[in-house]
Amino acid sequence: MVETNGHTSTEQAILDAAEELFFDKGYKLATTTAIAAKAGVTHAMLHYYFRTKEQIFLKILDKNMNEMFTMLQTVMSPDLTLKEILKEVVNLHYSFLSRHEKLPSLILELAGTCPEMFHRYKARLRETVDKEVFNHRMRFDREADAGTLNRIDWFQMMFMIISMNLSTFLALPLMRNVFGMDSRQETAFLEERRKEIIRTLYARLFGKGLPEESAVSQECII
Amino acid sequence: MVETNGHTSTEQAILDAAEELFFDKGYKLATTTAIAAKAGVTHAMLHYYFRTKEQIFLKILDKNMNEMFTMLQTVMSPDLTLKEILKEVVNLHYSFLSRHEKLPSLILELAGTCPEMFHRYKARLRETVDKEVFNHRMRFDREADAGTLNRIDWFQMMFMIISMNLSTFLALPLMRNVFGMDSRQETAFLEERRKEIIRTLYARLFGKGLPEESAVSQECII
DNA sequence: CCGATGTTTAACAGAGTTGTTAAACATAAT
DNA sequence: ATTATGTTTAACAACTCTGTTAAACATCGG
Numbered sequence: 124m125v126e127t128n129g130h131t132s133t134e135q136a137i138l139d140a141a142e143e144l145f146f147d148k149g150y151k152l153a154t155t156t157a158i159a160a161k162a163g164v165t166h167a168m169l170h171y172y173f174r175t176k177e178q179i180f181l182k183i184l185d186k187n188m189n190e191m192f193t194m195l196q197t198v199m200s201p202d203l204t205l206k207e208i209l210k211e212v213v214n215l216h217y218s219f220l221s222r223h224e225k226l227p228s229l230i231l232e233l234a235g236t237c238p239e240m241f242h243r244y245k246a247r248l249r250e251t252v253d254k255e256v257f258n259h260r261m262r263f264d265r266e267a268d269a270g271t272l273n274r275i276d277w278f279q280m281m282f283m284i285i286s287m288n289l290s291t292f293l294a295l296p297l298m299r300n301v302f303g304m305d306s307r308q309e310t311a312f313l314e315e316r317r318k319e320i321i322r323t324l325y326a327r328l329f330g331k332g333l334p335e336e337s338a339v340s341q342e343c344i345i
Numbered sequence: 346m347v348e349t350n351g352h353t354s355t356e357q358a359i360l361d362a363a364e365e366l367f368f369d370k371g372y373k374l375a376t377t378t379a380i381a382a383k384a385g386v387t388h389a390m391l392h393y394y395f396r397t398k399e400q401i402f403l404k405i406l407d408k409n410m411n412e413m414f415t416m417l418q419t420v421m422s423p424d425l426t427l428k429e430i431l432k433e434v435v436n437l438h439y440s441f442l443s444r445h446e447k448l449p450s451l452i453l454e455l456a457g458t459c460p461e462m463f464h465r466y467k468a469r470l471r472e473t474v475d476k477e478v479f480n481h482r483m484r485f486d487r488e489a490d491a492g493t494l495n496r497i498d499w500f501q502m503m504f505m506i507i508s509m510n511l512s513t514f515l516a517l518p519l520m521r522n523v524f525g526m527d528s529r530q531e532t533a534f535l536e537e538r539r540k541e542i543i544r545t546l547y548a549r550l551f552g553k554g555l556p557e558e559s560a561v562s563q564e565c566i567i
Numbered sequence: 568c569c570g571a572t573g574t575t576t577a578a579c580a581g582a583g584t585t586g587t588t589a590a591a592c593a594t595a596a597t
Numbered sequence: 598a599t600t601a602t603g604t605t606t607a608a609c610a611a612c613t614c615t616g617t618t619a620a621a622c623a624t625c626g627g
Contacts, residue, residue: 133605151373152373154584156583156585164606165607167587167605167607170586170587171604174586175586228457231450231519234518235518236370238518245522248523276541283509286508286513287505287508287509287512289512290509291508294504294508297452297453300456300463302471315498316504319505323505326495326552327545327549330552330555333544333552353574355575376613377614377615378614386575386576387577388616389575389576389616389617389618393574397615398614
């Protein structure tokens with residue numbers, strides 16, 4: 124049953140079922156039995172192909188994290204104005220999230236309940252953040268000096284962008300639950316949300332006559 | 346062993362242990378055995394006092410949700426300017442969250458994995474939201490008409506405030522993990538974050554000369 | 568002291584979890 | 598056809614989870 128890509132069809136079926144269940148229920152609550160059942164095989168097959176639950180999970184997590192890092196690295200193309208870059212960052216991140224709706228909550232679960240599993244990505248994440256800091260932080264400060272941009276701490280700005288995008292998708296299950304949105308309303312809400320995030324970001328960075336609270340302390344977290 | 350408050354000391358010990366474990370591990374992963382062990386009793390005691398895991402959980406969740414609703418209702422005192430109200434909303438919500446650091450992720454877990462358990466709060470949440478809409482929405486629209494405020498959809502604004510605050514605390518475990526913050530850095534980060542959230546909100550609402558993206562569509566989700 | 572009541576323990580039941588293993592099955596090469 | 602190889606199954610082991618129960622223990626009113 125070996126196919127051209129080197130995977131057997133059952134191997135792929137297990138991977139697909141596992142990915143869906145891990146994202147749906149999280150690492151601990153997605154059981155090997157349920158994964159096997161969804162793939163249409165005995166749970167012994169899962170251990171035959173991947174030995175342990177942890178190994179199959181890491182294979183899936185790796186795939187998704189790689190896509191995330193690729194997105195993070197390509198997100199900032201240097202030959203654009205800051206204003207264009209910011210819009211691009213929000214849009215790309217946002218579209219990545221709509222293709223990986225449940226990745227954020229999985230990562231948050233992992234950070235909370237099995238941090239050791241998250242360990243393998245820490246170095247890479249820090250490295251990526253640091254690199255982007257060096258690439259773009261100076262530029263923000265220069266524009267702030269020139270007065271074409273309201274001063275903002277770089278880390279706070281990144282945190283703001285990421286958290287505004289993330290929380291939209293983190294809150295989605297809750298919104299569906301409480302407000303009973305259908306898929307048309309959901310699409311409309313997400314689109315309106317994306318625009319509002321850019322609006323807010325632009326207001327913070329390029330708006331004039333901001334109140335005195337806009338003063339920024341110099342301390343930086345990283 | 347009955348004490349003055351009507352609870353036995355073991356009953357209280359179980360409640361305390363349960364609260365800590367439920368917030369730490371979530372509903373499904375906090376086991377009755379572990380709760381009993383932490384309380385220093387046999388797990389049979391847990392069933393003697395509370396019959397089932399679900400009942401003890403609901404008792405704890407109820408307590409926390411009540412505090413949340415109280416906070417939500419008292420958060421908007423009507424005899425303040427909009428500007429003052431907004432700052433007050435952010436500050437109260439933020440301080441509530443620092444006292445209930447792990448409530449958001451528990452609620453998100455619940456919405457995802459046991460929505461039926463969340464069901465009992467839906468009506469009350471909708472009701473609270475609706476009430477606040479009627480109380481304050483007109484006021485925002487009036488000020489926007491008068492030009493003392495940039496126009497913004499009320500729901501989007503509430504979502505923005507809540508999500509900026511929430512995501513700060515949702516990301517905290519991850520930040521500790523990745524950047525290894527000590528508690529002094531953490532306090533500084535949280536304080537800087539709180540100020541930045543107010544800055545951003547003020548910029549969006551009161552900033553002048555916002556780019557064309559600031560136009561707001563009229564459609565409303567609720 | 569005694570019995571009624573409330574509390575605690577230890578053992579058990581039943582279901583579900585991850586992981587192993589020996590035997591059955593399929594398939595292709597010799 | 599036979600053998601070697603890879604795949605699949607069903608049964609099993611060891612563990613953990615929730616919940617029950619009968620018996621032991623404490624405490625206090627009479």
